[in-house]
Every structure is written in C-alpha cells, then in structure tokens.
Amino acid sequence: NVMAVNLRGPFLMARQFASCCVPQDNPAIVNISSIEAFSGNPDHTAYMTSKAGINGLTVSLAIDLGPRGVRVNAIAPGWINTEMNEGYMARVPDRATAERQLRSLHPLGRTGSPSDIGDVAVWLASDQSRFVTGQVIRVEGGRMAKLSLPAAFDA
Numbered sequence: 001n002v003m004a005v006n007l008r009g010p011f012l013m014a015r016q017f018a019s020c021c022v023p024q025d026n027p028a029i030v031n032i033s034s035i036e037a038f039s040g041n042p043d044h045t046a047y048m049t050s051k052a053g054i055n056g057l058t059v060s061l062a063i064d065l066g067p068r069g070v071r072v073n074a075i076a077p078g079w080i081n082t083e084m085n086e087g088y089m090a091r092v093p094d095r096a097t098a099e100r101q102l103r104s105l106h107p108l109g110r111t112g113s114p115s116d117i118g119d120v121a122v123w124l125a126s127d128q129s130r131f132v133t134g135q136v137i138r139v140e141g142g143r144m145a146k147l148s149l150p151a152a153f154d155a
Contacts, residue, residue, distance in 0.1 A: 002046040002047055002050050003046060003049070003050050003053075005050075006047070006050035006051065006053075006054065007050045007053040007054060007057070010031050010032075010054060010057060011057055013029075014029050014031075014057070014061055014065075014072070017029060017070075018061075018065055018068070018070060021068075021070060023068055023069030023070070024069075026069070026071075026127050026130060027069065027070045027071070028070070028071045028072070028073070028124060028125045028126075028129075029061065029065075029070065029071070029072040029073070030073055030074070030075065030121050030124045030125055031054050031057065031058050031072070031073070031074035031075070032054070032074065032075055032077070032117075033051045033052075033054040033055050033058070033074045033075065033076040033077075033136055034047070034048075034051040034076055034077060035076050035077065035078045035138055035140050035143065035144055036048045036051055037051035037052040037054065037055050037076060037136075038076070038138075038144065039144065051076070054074055055074060055076075055136045058072055058073060058074040058134065058135075058136060059134050059136075062133040062134030063134065066133055066134075071124075071129070071130070071132065071133040072133055072134065073124045073129075073132060073133060073134070073135045073136070073137065074135070074136045074137070075117055075120050075121060075124070075136075075137055075139055076136050076137065076138045076139065076140070077112060077116075077117050077139050077140060078106070078111075078112060078138070078139065078140025078141055078143040078144070079102055079105075079106075079111045079112060079140070079141075079143065080111070080112040080113065080114060080116065080117060081111055081112065081113055081114070082114060099111075105143055105146065106140075106141035106142055106143050106146070107141065107142035107143075107145065107146055108141040108142055110141065111141070112139065112140065112141055116139055117139055120137060120139050124137070
C-alpha cells in the first residue's frame with residue numbers, strides 16, 4: 001500500500017498531467033519525497049524505498065517531459081509538524097524532551113511547519129523557477145547538514 005500511494009500514485013498523476021498539459025502554460029509537476037530517501041530509520045524500508053523512487057521518478061520525468069516544456073521537481077521534507085508526525089509524538093513517553101531533542105537536531109533550532117513546504121511548492125510551480133527541473137530540494141532546516149553524536153558526548 002505504501003508503494004501504491006507514495007510511488008505509483010505520483011507516476012499515474014504525472015502521466016495523466018503530461019497527456020493534457022499545454023507548454024505555453026509553463027507546466028510544472030512538484031512531487032513530495034522525504035529526507036528518508038537519503039538517510040532513514042529502522043523499520044521504514046517501504047517508506048524509504050518509495051521516497052527514493054520518487055527521486056528517481058522526478059529526474060526521469062524531468063528528462064522525458066522537458067522537451068515538452070514540463071518542469072518536474074520534488075521536495076524532500078524533514079520533520080514537519082503534521083498529523084503523521086503527531087502520531088509518532090503521541091507514543092513518546094516524555095514529549096517535552098523529545099521535542100527539545102528534535103529541535104536540537106536542526107541548525108535552525110526548530111522543526112518545520114506545513115507552510116515551509118507549501119511555500120517551496122508554490123515557488124517550484126511558479127514561473128519564478130522556470131529554469132529549475134530535475135531537482136530534489138531538501139526542506140529540512142539543515143537537519144541533514146548536521147551530524148549527530150551520542151548523548152554521552154554532550155557532557
């Protein structure tokens with residue numbers, strides 16, 4: 001089911017979109033990937049694989065649809081405060097500590113909001129990004145730039 005929703009769905013949508021778009025309209029496809037396509041967590045094999053597949057799909061479609069004027073990009077969000085991540089937080093015994101630790105993983109000192117992703121999606125769909133295609137843009141507050149050390153090193 002994860003593969004059907006996360007990978008097959010965007011593939012079918014892109015195919016349908018490409019069949020009816022008009023190049024003069026500066027058409028753009030914006031896929032949603034995840035930083036888990038680059039670095040993951042235990043027991044997330046299907047999710048990680050589906051998001052890595054989105055990255056490949058994005059690049060392939062950019063190559064195939066570019067001659068028709070269609071731009072194709074993806075956004076790879078990090079930790080975004082959504083219902084999905086709220087499910088994870090609900091299972092954490094000490095939520096305040098977990099939230100503090102999550103913030104500390106991000107050089108910007110905070111986790112993301114849906115508007116952080118939405119703003120990038122709007123830009124990618126707009127004429128302002130008219131020469132951007134085949135890119136996977138990580139929107140994750142610098143999370144992937146910062147290596148984490150075990151808590152023992154914090155002393």
